[in-house]
Amino acid sequence: MSPDEARSQLDAQVRETIQWHFSPETGCPFWLDWAKTAGWDPRQEIKGYEDIIKFPHFQDEWLRDEKNERFVPNAYKYRPFNVFETGGTTGLPKQRVGWDDYKHDYEQFSDTLSDEFFPRGGNWIMVGPTGPRRLRLAVEHLANHRGGSCYFVDLDPRWVKKLILRKEYDQAERYQAHVMEQAVEIIKHRDIKCIFTTPKLLASIGERISIPSHGLRGCFCGGTSMTPEYVRFLQEEVLEDKAQFVPTYGNTLMGLAVSIPEELKQNQYSVTYYAPQPRAVLRIVDADNTEITKDYGEYGRVELTTLTKEFFMPRFLERDEAIRRKPHAKYPWDGVGDVRPFGAMTKTVIEGVY
C-alpha cells in the first residue's frame, strides 16, 4: 500500500464512521445529542480525516461522568457490552464499552507477529494488570487466535501507584516480588512460549530466571514508555538477544500501535509506533496549539482519534508526547517515536511503576 492509498483508506473510514455514529438508526445517544447542540452536521461536513479537526478534543471526563449506555450505538443496543477500564488511581476510573473491537485489534496485531518467535499453538502467559482491563480478554483472545492458551498473573497498578505516592518503596518491591513468584512458578512448570507483560515486570522476571532458557521466545510488551537504552537493555540483556522483544503502544481507547521489532537494533533501539490505521490514528500536535501538526522529527503531544463502529473518539489528547516519524513501507502513515509522558522533561510523572 502506498501512502496515498493509506490516506484514501483512512478518509473512507472516517466518512463511514461519521455516518454510523451520527445517524439515528446506528449512532449512540452521546454523539446524537452532541450533534443537536453543535450547530453543524458532521455527516455533511466531514469528508475525510483532515476535517476531523472540526471536532473539539474528546474529553476524558466524558468517559468517567457519562453513563456507559450513552455510548452504546443504537445498532448494538440489544447486545450486552463489555466494560473496560483504564488507569484510575483515585475516584471512578474511565470506562469504555465494547463488543468485538478488541478481537479485531488483536487479530490484526497477530498478523504482525513472527511465527518464529511467537509460534502458532504456543501457550502464553500474561503478567500484569488484568481485572477490568481490556488487555485481560485481548491477550487471551490473541493466544487463542494463534492456537494457544493463556496463563494469567495479576498485578494491581493502582495499589502500586498508591504505595509509590506514599514513598513505601519497600512495600512496592515486596508486592512486585509476590507477583514475580507466581509468574516464575508458572513459567518454570508450564510449557510457555510467549509472554505479554510490562517492561518493568519483564526485567523483574529476568532478574529471577533466564527467560529464553525457560522456553520463552517472544515477548509482547506494552504499558509504559521506554527510553532507547531501556529497550536495548530488555532485548540484549533481559531476553539475552535470544527471544524477540515486541514493544507496543496502546490503551483501552485505541487498540495497539505496533513497532517493527526486526529494525530495533539498526534504529539504535529508538522505537517508532504505527497506529492500527484506519481504525485509529495518531497525530503529533503542538501542545500549545493543537490544530498544528508538528514537523517530522519534532516532539509534540500525542493526539488519538478512534474510528470504529463501536467507538468514535475524535482528537483525544493522550498524556504522552512523542516524536513525529515518517511513514514506513510496512505502515505507510505517520509513526510516533520515543514516546514519553507529556511534560516528562519539566515535571516528575509517576509512570512505569509496574
Add this chain to the structure above:
Amino acid sequence: MSAPHIPILRQGRVYKSLDVQTVNRLGSTEAAAEISFACADMIKYDLQKMGQARAILKAMKSEDLIEITKKAGEIFLHDDLPIGVDGALQSPEDYVLSLAATSGLPHSLIRMNMKRLGGIFGQIDTIFRGLTRGLDIAVLDKGYGEQGGSPVSFSASTNELAVILPSNSPAVNALWIPSIAMKVPVLLKPGREEPWTPWRVIQAFIKAGCPPEAFSLYPTQHDGSGVIIRRAGRVMLFGDDSTVKQYEHDPRIEVHGTGYSKLLIGEDEIENWRDYVDTIVESISANSGRSCICTSTVVVPKYGDEIAKVVAQRLAEIKPLAQDDPEARLSGFANPKFAEWINEAVESGLKSGGATDVTAEFREGERFQERDGMNYLQPTLVRCQSFDQDLAIREFLFPFASVVECPQSEMLDKIGPSLVVTAITRDMDWINQLFDCATIDRLNIGNVPTNRIQWDQPHEGNLFEFLYTRRSFQIALSA
C-alpha cells in the same frame, strides 16, 4: 581536548549507553563531558553478579593488593591515564582543569585534594593496621589467624561497597580507596558534575595491576541511586540530617552527613587565644569550608567578641579569585541556586536576632558574589549570643562558623553531636570528660585544626568493621 565520553563501567567492562547526558563547563554552554547513564534495572542485574568480582579480588593476596594500592597512588598523581572511550589520555593537569570546569573548585584546592588522595593510597598499610587494630592482613587471605594471641576469623559482609558520591568534594573518594586492599569491589555512583575523580582513581588502580572487575561506575538518575541504596550489601552515602535519620537503623548504610565539628578553648588556655587564631581560621576555611570536618562552631569561655573580630578579619581575606589563581581558596558553586539558598538561610538566621555577621565589617561587598559566571559565598563568621540562636550550630557549604561564649563546665552539655572536636586545653579533668563524651566522634586535644585527620583511625564509622564481620571459630586439634 574535546569533551570525553565517560562510560558506565560494569565490573570494569566499558559500556556506552544510549542515554547520554552532557555536563557543561560552569557558566558556559560548552560541553565538558558526555556521560553515559545507566538505567536502574541494569544496576539491579549487575548487583546480582558482584559475587564474581568479589571472588576475583578474594583470590588475590592482600599483600599484593596493598602494593597495587600504593603504586596506584603514584600513578594517580603523576601519570597520563585513559579518559573516555576513544583512547584519549588525561594528564594530571588535564584532570585539574576538567574538575575545575564542572565543579567550580579552584585549581589550588583540587591540587590539595589530589595530594590528600595520593596520601591515602600511600598510607594504605598504616590505614589497614589502624582500622583493624594491628591485624595481620594475611588473615584476609586465609580467613582466620591470630590477633593479640587470640584466634580471629573475619568474613566479608558484602560483595560490594557502594558509594553514592557527591559533586562537591573530590576528597571523599578517600573513603572507598582502602576497600580494594580489603578485597571488596566498589560500585560507585558519581556526582553529576564530578565523574572525574572516581574515574581517574579507578584508572590508576587498573594501571597499577588491579583487576578491572573490582570497579563498577554507574552514572545514573535518582531511581538508579535508589536501587543501589536498597540493594547493595554495604552503602556509603552523603546527605543532610534528614538522610542520616532515614537510614540510622539500617546497618547496611553509612551516611556521611553534616559534621557540626567544633573548636573549643578551655578556661586554662583562653588567655592565650591569639596563639590559636591560625588554627581556628584553617579549621573553618580549609577546603573552602566544604568538609564535614571543618569547624562550624567555636566555643570559648570568654573574649568571644575579640576572637570573632580577629578571626573574621582573617577570613575576610579569602575572596573569590580566578580559578587558576594560585592563591584561590574559595570554591564557586556548581549549582548556582545553592549559593542563593544558603545565603538566604544565613540572612534569615541573622534577622531572627541574637547574631551578628562580624565579617560584614571587613569583607569587600556582599556575602553573595558573582565572578566569571559562577556564584560564590564569601566567608562568614557570626557572633552568637547563645546556643539558642539558629546560627550557633549550623553547617553550610562555604567557610562559615559561629563564635559562642559558654562556661567550660557547660560546654559538653551544649555542643551536641560533633564529628570532630578540637579542645585546646591542658586541664586533665576536662580532658577526661571530653574522652568520656559520647557525642564526640573524633577528638583532638591541643592545637590541632579540626580538618587535619589521620586516616588510620575510624572516620564516621570504621571501614573494616563495615565490610567485615568477626566470626567465632574453633579448629579441632585433629582437624
